[in-house]
Amino acid sequence: MTTVDRPVRGRRAGAPLTADDWVRAGLELLAEEGPDALRLGRLCERLAVTKGSFYWHFTDISAYRATLADAWAARRDQQRRRFAAQRGMDPVERLQALMAELVRPEHWPLERAMRAWAMTDEAVADAVRSSDERLLAEIRRAFVDHGFDEEDAMLRACLLCNAGLGLLHQPHGGTVAPAPVRARVLDILMRR
Known part of the structure; x- marks a missing residue:
């Protein structure tokens, strides 16, 4: 069965389509083939x-595309909220958990596609930028919780985010940095 013939995951055969079915199909298509496929x-x-x-x-189609951008941002915000809910944890453990979540390869195709799409669509760019800012604020908070002042915390949060984006956009999908490498990067960023 090709991806074209495959039903949207989670949809019962013969059931009427919902807006969520259209969104899931769009996000899958976007991840597989990029924004031009929409x-x-x-x-x-x-x-x-x-x-x-x-x-x-x-x-x-414009309203649909806006809905897709919002759905992607909502997914990312769900991840961010899980991270924020861990504020009682040690900041290093929180950042380790976040890094492990964000480097999972199944996130990368959609993440890359959204960022490529953002280069040609200002509404999508706004959604990506806003989502990134909220995530960056949570990462900065972890550095502040570890004892850094606001300025140092923001610098370290930016470095960590940009390192992740660099991995994301490597040719051939990048490679997952092994846990020891991620730990070393975090160790360097946590030093005073």
Whole structure:
């Protein structure tokens, strides 16, 4: 079964499509083929439905694309909230947990696609930028909790985020930094 023939994960065969089904299909297509694949015909083909089904849920492709950007940001914010909920943990352990979560390769295709899309769509760029700022604030908080002043904490948070983005955009999808390498990077950033 090709990805085109495959039903959207989690959808019961024969069940009416929901807006969430369209969003899941769009995020999957975006991760697999990039922003240029987000065309109505391509989405309908993937879901094996007519365009009428799309217009039942969305006014036009622009509204759909905005919904996709919001859905991606909501997923990232869910990760950030899990990290924020761990504020009672040791800051180093919090950052280790965050790094382990964010370097999981299954996140990378969609993350790369969103950032590529953000280069050509200002609304998507705003969603990516806002999400990054919220995540950066949580990482900065961990450095402050470890005893750094605001300025040092922000510098270290920026370095950690940019190192992660650098790995994300390596040719061939980057490589997952092994746990000992991640620990060493964090050890260096935690030094006074």
